[in-house]
Structure formats: structure tokens, C-alpha cells
Amino acid sequence: MNFIYFHCFILFISLHGVISNRRNVLDSRICFADGFSFGVATASYQIEGAWNVSGKGEGIWDRYTHAHPEIVVDRSNGDVADGSYYKVKKDVALLRELGISFYRFSIAWSRILPNGLSNYVNEDGIRYYKELLAELRRNHITPVVTMYHFDLPQSLQELGGWTNPIMAEYFVDYARVLLDTFGDEVKIWLTFNEPYTFCEDGYGGIEAPGANSSGFEDYMCGHNVLRAHGMVYRMFDKEYRKKIGGHMGITLDFSWLEPATTSEEDQQAAETARQFYFGWFAHPIFSKSGDYPPIMRSMIDANSKRQGFYHSRLPYFTPEEVKMIRGAYDFLGLNHYTTYLIKHGSRRLGVQPSFVDDMNVIKFQKDEWPKTNSSWLKVVPWGFRKALNWVRLNYRNPKTLITENGVSFERGLRDTKRVNYIDSYLRALHTAIHQDGCLVVGYAYWSFLDNFEWTRGFSERFGLFEVDYQSPNLTRTARLSAKYYTNVAKTGCLPNNFADYTYNTD
Ligand code: PNW
Numbered sequence: 001m002n003f004i005y006f007h008c009f010i011l012f013i014s015l016h017g018v019i020s021n022r023r024n025v026l027d028s029r030i031c032f033a034d035g036f037s038f039g040v041a042t043a044s045y046q047i048e049g050a051w052n053v054s055g056k057g058e059g060i061w062d063r064y065t066h067a068h069p070e071i072v073v074d075r076s077n078g079d080v081a082d083g084s085y086y087k088v089k090k091d092v093a094l095l096r097e098l099g100i101s102f103y104r105f106s107i108a109w110s111r112i113l114p115n116g117l118s119n120y121v122n123e124d125g126i127r128y129y130k131e132l133l134a135e136l137r138r139n140h141i142t143p144v145v146t147m148y149h150f151d152l153p154q155s156l157q158e159l160g161g162w163t164n165p166i167m168a169e170y171f172v173d174y175a176r177v178l179l180d181t182f183g184d185e186v187k188i189w190l191t192f193n194e195p196y197t198f199c200e201d202g203y204g205g206i207e208a209p210g211a212n213s214s215g216f217e218d219y220m221c222g223h224n225v226l227r228a229h230g231m232v233y234r235m236f237d238k239e240y241r242k243k244i245g246g247h248m249g250i251t252l253d254f255s256w257l258e259p260a261t262t263s264e265e266d267q268q269a270a271e272t273a274r275q276f277y278f279g280w281f282a283h284p285i286f287s288k289s290g291d292y293p294p295i296m297r298s299m300i301d302a303n304s305k306r307q308g309f310y311h312s313r314l315p316y317f318t319p320e321e322v323k324m325i326r327g328a329y330d331f332l333g334l335n336h337y338t339t340y341l342i343k344h345g346s347r348r349l350g351v352q353p354s355f356v357d358d359m360n361v362i363k364f365q366k367d368e369w370p371k372t373n374s375s376w377l378k379v380v381p382w383g384f385r386k387a388l389n390w391v392r393l394n395y396r397n398p399k400t401l402i403t404e405n406g407v408s409f410e411r412g413l414r415d416t417k418r419v420n421y422i423d424s425y426l427r428a429l430h431t432a433i434h435q436d437g438c439l440v441v442g443y444a445y446w447s448f449l450d451n452f453e454w455t456r457g458f459s460e461r462f463g464l465f466e467v468d469y470q471s472p473n474l475t476r477t478a479r480l481s482a483k484y485y486t487n488v489a490k491t492g493c494l495p496n497n498f499a500d501y502t503y504n505t506d
Contacts, residue, residue: 030430031493037142037442038489039102040095040464041404043149043193045078046451048108050085054124057114058154060161061454064208071206074457081452082467083474085128092135094465094476095448099490102142104403104444105132106149106193109174112181116153118173126181133185144403144444145186146251147175147232149193150208150454157209162199162221168228175232179240187246190333190403191232194253195225195281204355207455215313215353219300223315226284230325250285251333251403254278254391256383257363260341269344269361272299274390276359282332284317286395290326291317300358307353331441332391335404336425338376339383340365372421373408374453374460381424388432388440397439402429406446408453408460418464418481419501426494445485449476 045061052058065077084091095103109116111125136143148171152161156170175191199221201207204214211217229250236248257277259270272295275283279293291297292314300314317325345360369378384405391400407421422445432438450463458469464482468475484501488494495501 027493029491029493029496030427031491032430032433034492035441036433036492037101038485038492039100039104039142039144039442039444040098040448040485041104041144041444041446042084042448042451043106043146043151044108044111045081045149045151046447046453047082047084047449048111049079049081049083051077051079053085054128055111055114055122056108056125057110057116057122059108059110059151060154060157060202060208061151063154063157064210068210071210072455072457074459076452076457078452080474082449082476084449087474088128088131088135090476091449092132092139092141094478095136095141096139097478097486098448098464098482099486100141101489102144102188102442102444103136103448104144104146104190106146106151107178108151109148110151110153112177113153113174116156116170116174118170118177121177129182130185133182137185142188143186144188144190144401145178145182146190146193146403147171147178148191150198150202152209161203161209162224163203163211163217165224165227168224168231171228172231172235176235179236179244183240183244183246187244188401189236189246189248190251191229191248192225193251193333193403194335195222195229195250196253196277199225200355214351214355215358218355219314222280223317226281226325227317227321229285230321230328233328234324247330249329249331249333249401250281251335252278252281253335253337253404254282254387255337256339256380256387256390257342258339258383258386260343260364263344265344266342270342271295273342273359273361273363276355279394282391282395284322284325285328286332286391286398287326288396290322296358299360303353303358313353313358329398331399331401332395333403334388334391334400335446336384336387336402337405337407337446338365338378339369339380339386370417372417373410374456377407379407379421379424381428384425384428385432385436388429388438389436392436392438397437400438400440402440402443404444404446406462408462411461411466413466413477413479415479415481416501418479419484419498422481422485422488423494423498426488430494 051062069075199218203211203221204218257270257273259266275293275295283293301312304312340363343362345362365378447462449465450461450467453460465476
């Protein structure tokens with residue numbers, strides 16, 4: 001068995017439920033199974049920089065941050081970011097130091113296809129990712145590759161971006177280039193990162209491309225992204241699986257949504273919210289019946305009618321599309337950061353029509369929950385366990401890879417709060433696996449490095465490594481959490497001597 005196959009084997013044929021034999025009977029540490037993998041995650045626009053170098057085409061985040069610097073809190077952009085485009089050797093050396101077994105990164109569509117279309121391939125883009133893959137291979141780190149992490153080529157945005165049904169076909173062409181070019185090296189693929197986030201925030205809100213058309217364009221985007229995902233998965237299954245092997249999934253984000261009270265109304269509202277926020281993309285792919293969640297279908301259809309539309313604002317799939325999309329996965333990539341409380345929205349809320357209005361719930365967080373440097377992110381580890389169990393119960397316990405979990409705090413290397421966050425979330429994950437039976441095969445911390453956090457610029461730092469944006473070579477320095485995570489990745493166990501990571505600096 002060659003090396004890459006071996007790693008995929010280890011990652012995916014997980015020794016689910018088998019307690020690690022790394023320790024002896026007197027060892028009371030919490031340990032993950034031997035087959036469980038630890039990794040870290042990043043995304044192209046957030047770390048690469050080199051936005052217009054060596055033939056790369058313009059992406060929507062290039063255009064958006066240049067045209068509207070005021071949208072980003074510190075008026076920054078990803079022009080330079082972490083300069084990872086120039087630091088393949090350095091970054092992989094740090095990954096190796098971490099002792100992790102996989103690295104999740106994304107490919108910038110416009111670096112490979114500058115115009116978004118497959119008739120012109122940018123050789124330097126291919127060179128860059130090939131170099132990265134070769135370096136990972138040399139260091140025995142398995143690549144997990146996201147095809148699309150928010151950065152559509154600007155030329156395709158001019159055609160309406162994800163609101164245009166033809167985007168699904170262009171995405172298939174792009175995926176074909178990736179599978180043909182990198183399929184020998186990459187065996188674990190994710191089509192999309194967080195369609196909810198880029199459809200709702202990008203087409204329903206003010207993240208790039210900033211369409212700000214909630215209740216319309218967000219649903220169009222979601223519809224075409226689901227079609228695109230299904231089409232790429234079917235192509236992979238039919239034309240590539242036998243030839244190159246591998247596994248394909250999609251990454252969805254799921255913040256746990258807990259009813260604010262025990263009232264029937266709030267329980268109902270929380271379940272509706274889960275179906276809207278997560279089921280929107282999960283139900284068509286992972287449920288037995290496929291298609292949009294019934295509650296989403298009926299509420300948006302009814303609202304559309306009441307608002308005087310002849311057609312529902314939520315598009316309909318053809319029966320063939322339902323079938324194509326249903327079951328289009330080998331595994332689920334899950335991003336989880338935080339938890340919200342949900343109350344029934346007894347009055348119509350804000351703008352009509354909109355996604356939030358369609359759902360008719362009120363979402364908030366408890367003031368007592370520990371704060372972080374991201375306004376949306378409170379530390380609630382028990383929500384992770386609940387989210388994983390909801391997935392297990394609703395979608396027949398799919399094989400799951402945690403593709404992101406992480407937290408932002410202020411600058412500084414003594415990040416004891418981050419160590420606490422990771423440790424508490426890993427404990428919740430361990431319980432979900434070993435007590436509840438959730439089939440989770442690996443975990444990636446977000447993020448490897450501090451990076452460009454979209455409209456929050458460089459103000460929110462998620463890295464295990466701090467990046468000094470003042471220094472000309474963008475110096476990376478390990479935080480305490482890097483030391484903690486290295487220990488976890490190397491031993492597969494959560495340390496008992498937690499104090500080592502909370503009070504000492506070296
Ligand atoms: C993720 N929420 O998005 C993205 O995949 C990353 O690119 C990003 O850097 C990371 O989070 C940290 O911000 C999310 O509100 C944005 O729960 C918001 C939420 C979750 C994920």
C-alpha cells in the first residue's frame with residue numbers, strides 16, 4: 001500500500017469505538033482511538049496573498065476589498081495576507097512540527113483558471129499547489145483539499161455568480177481540472193466550504209459579492225451550489241473513483257441551536273432553525289428522502305404566496321436533481337464553533353422578505369457564556385456534543401470529519417484561553433464519539449496561522465501560530481496552544497497535566 005493510500009485508510013477506516021492502546025491501564029487520560037486523525041485548516045484567500053501574481057485572475061474578494069475597503073473593519077485585504085504562496089517550505093516545516101497527520105487547505109479557482117473557465121489553465125497556479133503537495137508528501141502529511149472556499153473568479157461573478165444556474169457547469173469543469181491535475185496526490189476532497197455562509201452572507205448580506213438580497217439570491221445561490229455539488233460528486237463517482245480512488249464530501253457549518261426555554265413553541269422554533277441553518281444544505285444531501293427540509297419548503301412557499309409571488313422564492317429541484325444530490329457524499333465535513341439560543345419569533349422580524357423573516361425565530365447568545373474576540377463566538381463546548389448527536393440521529397450517523405473548530409483571542413503567545421477552548425471542545429467530541437456513538441474520524445483546528453478573517457480583517461486571530469504582520473517576512477511564532485495541540489496530535493490523548501499548558505510559557 002503506498003503512503004497516501006495508507007493515510008486515507010487510516011483516516012477513513014477509523015477504529016471507531018476502539019479505545020486507544022497507546023496507554024497503559026493506570027493512565028487516566030482521555031484518549032482518541034488510534035485511527036483518529038488530527039489536523040489543521042486554512043483557506044486560500046485568507047493566507048496566500050500574491051493576489052495578482054504569476055497569472056492569477058481576480059477573485060471576488062480581491063474586487064470587493066479593493067472597491068469597498070470600508071467593509072473590512074481594519075480596511076485590510078488579502079493582497080499579501082500570510083504570504084503563504086511564497087512560504088511552502090517554511091509552512092510545511094511548521095505543520096510537521098505540530099505533529100499533525102493532515103492539512104486542510106483550499107485551492108483558489110482563479111489561480112488555476114484565471115477567467116474561471118477551463119479553456120485557459122494557469123501553469124504557475126498548478127506549479128504552486130504541486131509544490132505544496134510534494135512538500136506535504138515528503139513530510140508525511142495527508143492533504144485534505146477544499147475546491148471552493150468563498151473565492152469565486154470575478155469574471156464569473158459578472159455573470160451573476162452562484163445565482164446563475166450555469167455556474168454549476170463551470171464548477172464541474174473546474175473540478176475536472178483539479179481531479180485530472182491533482183487526483184494522484186489528493187485523495188480527500190471537499191467540494192464546498194460552508195455554502196450557508198457564502199450564500200447567506202454573500203448573496204443575502206454584505207460579505208463578497210455583497211448582493212444583500214436575502215430571501216431571493218441566497219436561495220438561488222444555495223440551489224445552484226447544491227446542484228454543483230451533486231454534479232461534481234456524480235462525475236467523481238462515475239469517472240474518477242475507480243481510476244484515482246479517494247473520498248469526496250462537503251463542509252457544512254453547524255452552530256448548535258438550543259431552545260431558549262422548555263416551552264413547546266421554543267422547542268419547535270429551535271428545530272425549525274436547525275432545519276433552516278443546517279438542513280438547508282444537509283437535508284438534500286444527507287437525509288434519506290433528499291430535497292429541502294419539508295419545514296423550509298412549506299414556510300417559504302406559504303410566505304411567498306402571502307407576499308403575492310406566483311412562484312416560491314425557494315426554487316424547486318426536478319425529481320432527477322433530488323436523486324442526483326441525495327446521497328452525494330462519502331463523508332460529511334463539519335465546521336463547528338459555537339452555540340446560540342432560539343426563541344419563537346412571535347412578530348414578523350425586520351426586512352421582508354428575508355431568510356430570517358422566513359424562519360421566524362429569534363437567535364441570541366447568553367451574556368454569561370465566555371466571550372472571545374469574535375462577537376459571534378462564545379465558548380459553549382456542550383453544544384458541540386449536541387450538534388454531533390443531532391447529525392447522528394437525523395442523517396443515519398454519517399462518517400464525519402471535523403473540518404474546522406477554533407477560536408479567536410487577542411494577540412499574544414500565552415493563549416491559555418485558546419488551550420482551554422480546544423481542550424473543552426475535544427472533551428465534548430470524545431464524549432460524542434465514545435459515549436454516544438457518533439462516527440467522527442478526525443478533527444482539524446481552525447486555524448494553523450492567524451489569517452485574513454474576511455470582513456473582520458486581521459483583527460480576529462485564530463492561529464496556533466501568531467503572524468507578525470509588521471515584520472517584512474511575516475514571522476510565524478508558535479503560541480502555547482501550538483505546544484498543547486502538538487502534544488494532543490502526537491499522543492492522541494488530552495493531557496492531564498493541563499497546568500503545563502496554562503501556566504508555563506515554554
Ligand atoms: C468559518 N458562525 O466561517 C470559515 O469557514 C472560515 O473561513 C473562517 O475564517 C472561520 O469560520 C472563522 O471565522 C464561519 O457564525 C463563520 O457560527 C461564522 C460562523 C461559523 C463559521
